[in-house]
Amino acid sequence: MLVRCICVDDEAYASTLLKAYIEKIPFLAFVGSTTSPVEALGWVSEGRCDLVFLDIQMPELTGLQFLKLAGHKCKVILTTAYPEYALEGYEHDVVDYLLKPIAFDRFLKAAQKAQALLQPTTSAPAPNNAGSVETSGTGAAHPDYMFVKGESKNKFLRINYADILFIEGLKNYVQLHLPQQRVVTYQTLKDLEEQLPQPPFYRVHKSYIIAIDKVRMVDGHTLYIEDKEIPLGETYRDGFFKLIREKEQG
Incomplete structure (x- = not known):
């Protein structure tokens, strides 16, 4: 499945970088970017995205306030220059916490985590496709590949x-x-x-x-x-x- 992504950041260059990273990864689809957390909350409530790349320090709402309002309607990867918010972010069940400047290999690892969490679950037997793998005990399908640095x-x-x-x-x-x-x-x-x-x-x-x-x-x-x-x-x-x-x- 394609993971639909939005970027929420009040710095244009940060959103541009994230968009470029998203477009390099085959299982991600870039939906849009905004500097407004309020606008992004609207996109989330409308079901327009699966994954949000979210900055913490923004006007209107902070990233942590956004997490509380969004609930569990989407998966979130925090992107920030401030490591001190990591613990609180994980308390809100974020997928990952990326510190700026964000390297592509670190971004890819976070994206793979999100893909694994967003795979559809089913109680029916999995089709017998070569190379498919399931994580033990969760019932959630694990991606059957990974990307490594060349x-x-x-x-x-x-x-x-x-x-x-x-x-x-x-x-x-x-x-x-x-x-x-x-x-x-x-x-x-x-x-x-x-x-x-x-x-x-x-x-x-x-x-x-x-x-x-x-x-x-x-x-x-x-x-x-x-x-x-x-x-x-x-x-x-x-x-x-x-x-x-x-x-x-x-």
Whole structure:
């Protein structure tokens, strides 16, 4: 589904930047921007948007006042130069809190969070599409892909979760191992772990995250995915075998 977005900011350059970011991301649709929180509340009440990028310090209404009036009619990502409002923002169930100046990779991560939250829920069985993944216990469909930074500043690569065999942490970057390709992206393994649906992904070592359904054999403290041997860390061993047992019983 396309996520319809509006930007609410009294600084024109900030709205222009957000609009440019929105238009780079395939699952976002730019609906409009305004400097008036009151006008934006009207758009929300009319059901014209799914996601609001909202500045905190504005005339008429502050961003926090806007959140109280909007209730739960839309999802909100706060955009501000003031970190001291973060806690209060999260108390109003905002999706994320972006500090200006906003880098595109950080914006993308927040957008992916919003997309996951806005996916329609259903009690009916999910269609058997290759690569589709559901988050455990919520019933909400998780996006079946993510974007990662490429080798150049403004390049981002789409990676389908179903293609990932395992992920290897290498200091300040990670290497995603795919069947016919290896993709290097400059972020930490911890940050990437937070983006991935669990299961099917699980961290088995301080330097490795695996796709559980790609494991062909377990031998003691070693996992085998294709021809690669991956260590199973003692810290992660119990959790790994618990997941394996659950899959066998399910």
